[in-house]
Amino acid sequence: xxxxxxxxxxxxxxxxxxxxxxxxxxxxxxxxxxxxxxxxxxxxxxxxxxxxxxxxxxxxxxxxxxxxxxxxxxxxxxxxxxxxxxxxxxxxxxxxxxxxxxxxxxxxxxxxxxxxxxxxxxxxxxxxxxxxxxxxxxxxxxxxxxxxxxxxxxxxxxxxxxxxx
Numbered sequence: 001x002x003x004x005x006x007x008x009x010x011x012x013x014x015x016x017x018x019x020x021x022x023x024x025x026x027x028x029x030x031x032x033x034x035x036x037x038x039x040x041x042x043x044x045x046x047x048x049x050x051x052x053x054x055x056x057x058x059x060x061x062x063x064x065x066x067x068x069x070x071x072x073x074x075x076x077x078x079x080x081x082x083x084x085x086x087x088x089x090x091x092x093x094x095x096x097x098x099x100x101x102x103x104x105x106x107x108x109x110x111x112x113x114x115x116x117x118x119x120x121x122x123x124x125x126x127x128x129x130x131x132x133x134x135x136x137x138x139x140x141x142x143x144x145x146x147x148x149x150x151x152x153x154x155x156x157x158x159x160x161x162x163x164x165x
Contacts, residue, residue: 018052018053019051019059020050020051020052020053021048021049021160021163022050022058023049023107023157023160024048024049024157024158024159024160024161024162025046025047025049025106025156025157025158025163026044026045026046026047026155026162027044027045027153027154027155028043028044029042029043029044034067037142039142039143039144040151041067041068041138041141041142042064042065042066042067042140043066043067044064044065045062045063045064045065045109045140046063046155046158046162046163047060047061047063047099047107047109047155048060048061048062048165057078057079057080058079058086058088059077059078059088060077060079060088060099060109061074061075061076061163062074062075062076062077062097062116062140063163063165064116066138069138070122071118072118072120073116073118073138074117074118075090075115075140076090076091077089085098086098086099086100090114094114094115095111095112095115095139095141096111096114097109098111105157106154106155106156106157107154107155107157108155109152109153109155110151111140111141111151112141112149112150112151113139113141114140115137115139115140116137116138116139116140117135117137118136119136120136
């Protein structure tokens with residue numbers, strides 16, 4: 001990772017107040033959907049799309065709830081254009097996601113691995129400080145036998161208040 005990327009990611013993650021929110025997207029999966037897709041780990045996902053007010057690159061702030069965990073996990077990305085395609089990454093080898101907005105205004109997120117993290121302990125549990133990431137990390141990608149199949153989330157536009165964190 002270049003020094004520019006490290007500095008840019010630090011600025012993006014440290015000062016979201018200096019960014020303009022371009023949209024909020026989300027999706028909640030019904031129990032029937034999760035039962036029919038046992039490899040899917042995510043029961044709810046929301047994404048806030050930002051751009052630096054100074055005209056810098058876009059970035060996404062993701063919040064997810066796993067099917068088997070009551071805690072909220074987050075992933076903050078920094079993005080760049082790579083060969084005409086937007087690619088967004090998470091610090092410390094936390095994976096990549098390829099976002100795109102379709103003609104209906106829906107956000108598509110494609111990933112094979114993207115780390116989400118939380119510092120919230122489970123009841124009765126004490127968490128120790130993490131290193132590069134919060135103490136508890138998980139990938140939002142589906143669990144598949146092949147392990148390298150891309151997971152695609154198709155998120156609907158939502159009211160900005162739903163991404164007010």
